[in-house]
Amino acid sequence: DGGITQSPKYLFRKEGQNVTLSCEQNLNHDAMYWYRQDPGQGLRLIYYSQIVNDFQKGDIAEGYSVSREKKESFPLTVTSAQKNPTAFYLCASTIYNSGNTIYFGEGSWLTVV
Amino acid sequence: KNEVEQSPQNLTAQEGEFITINCSYSVGISALHWLQQHPGGGIVSLFMLSSGKKKHGRLIATINIQEKHSSLHITASHPRDSAVYICAVGTSGSRLTFGEGTQLTVNP
Numbered sequence: 001d002g003g004i005t006q007s008p009k010y011l012f013r014k015e016g017q018n019v020t021l022s023c024e025q026n027l028n029h030d031a032m033y034w035y036r037q038d039p040g041q042g043l044r045l046i047y048y049s050q051i052v053n054d055f056q057k058g059d060i061a062e063g064y065s066v067s068r069e070k071k072e073s074f075p076l077t078v079t080s081a082q083k084n085p086t087a088f089y090l091c092a093s094t095i096y097n098s099g100n101t102i103y104f105g106e107g108s109w110l111t112v113v
Numbered sequence: 114k115n116e117v118e119q120s121p122q123n124l125t126a127q128e129g130e131f132i133t134i135n136c137s138y139s140v141g142i143s144a145l146h147w148l149q150q151h152p153g154g155g156i157v158s159l160f161m162l163s164s165g166k167k168k169h170g171r172l173i174a175t176i177n178i179q180e181k182h183s184s185l186h187i188t189a190s191h192p193r194d195s196a197v198y199i200c201a202v203g204t205s206g207s208r209l210t211f212g213e214g215t216q217l218t219v220n221p
Contacts, residue, residue, distance in 0.1 A: 031207050037154075042117070042199070042211035050207055058208075088154055098203025099143040099163070104156040 002027045006091050006105035013078070013085070013112050021076045021108045023091035029103070030096055032074035036060060037088040037107075046089075049074055050097070078110060086112045116140050119200050119212035126219050132187040134215045136200030139181065143203045147174050147185050150197040150214065159185070159198075190219045 004025045013019045025032065031050050035043040045058030049068040063082025068074055074093075078085045089108045094100040118137045126132055136145070147159040160167050160174040162183075167174050171190075176183040187194055200212040 033207070033209075035211075040213065042115070042213045043201075043209075044211075045208065048207055090154075090156065092156075094207070097143075097207045098209050099161075101158050101161050102146060102148075102201075102209065103158065104148075107154040107156075109154070 004091055004093055004103055004105040006089075006108050008108060009106065010109045011111070013110065015112055016080045018077055018079050019110065021078070021089055021091075021110070023074045023076065023105060025072055025074075025091075025093045025103070027093060027095075027103060028071070029093035030071070031094045032068070033092040033094075033102075034058075034064070034066065034074070034076045035090045035092065037090060043090065046076065085110055115212070116210050117200055117202055117212040119198075119215050121215060122213065123216045124218070126190050126217070128191055128219055128221050130190050130219075132190050132194075132217065132219075134185045134198050134200075134217070136183045136185070136212055137181060138183075138200075138202045138210075140202065140204055140210070143205065145176055145183050146201040146203065146209065147183075148199040148201060150199060152196075156199070187217075192219045192221050195219050 007022045033048040034046040047066040049055035065077045091105040120135045144163045150156045171188045173186040197214040199214045201209045
């Protein structure tokens with residue numbers, strides 16, 4: 001079945017370490033997104049990509065980096081520069097843009113210890 | 114003020130009740146999405162609409178573009194409907210703006 005796969009589901013990181021969250025989709029979608037969710041807040045956009053080898057910063061990109069070397073993959077690296085990285089991270093994709101149905105992965109819980 | 118406002122923030126209902134969740138937005142949109150988030154965190158798309166009304170099973174979504182308002186209705190609610198319901202609006206291009214969500218609890 002087509003869908004979006006995020007891994008790992010749960011991740012613990014020590015302060016000062018970088019960590020990479022994986023997002024893979026087999027829906028043949030052009031657009032992919034990374035969101036962060038904190039308790040009591042709406043999802044906030046970290047980065048998005050509309051095409052391979054191109055991506056744009058979202059509203060809270062500081063301390064994060066991404067790559068889009070393949071259409072189906074959009075990994076997110078949480079760097080040591082991110083001051084408050086403990087959160088729930090969601091990857092999503094659409095065929096083209098926000099006017100199309102959006103599909104989400106199951107999310108990744110990142111805890112900094 | 115948030116660009117997308119949902120109400121209520123929390124809603125508790127008895128099984129069988131008719132439920133309405135509201136979403137107001139302040140920007141021009143290309144589409145509005147209703148999403149459902151279960152306790153494990155995964156999110157599924159319920160509806161995407163740009164005008165009128167859509168129905169899927171016991172769920173109905175409506176939108177009034179002039180009033181910048183949308184509602185999600187659940188008829189004959191059931192405990193399995195308990196989840197967070199999120200409204201999101203798509204503006205130009207690829208960006209979506211999300212409401213903070215409505216936590217729905219349906220008691221048996």
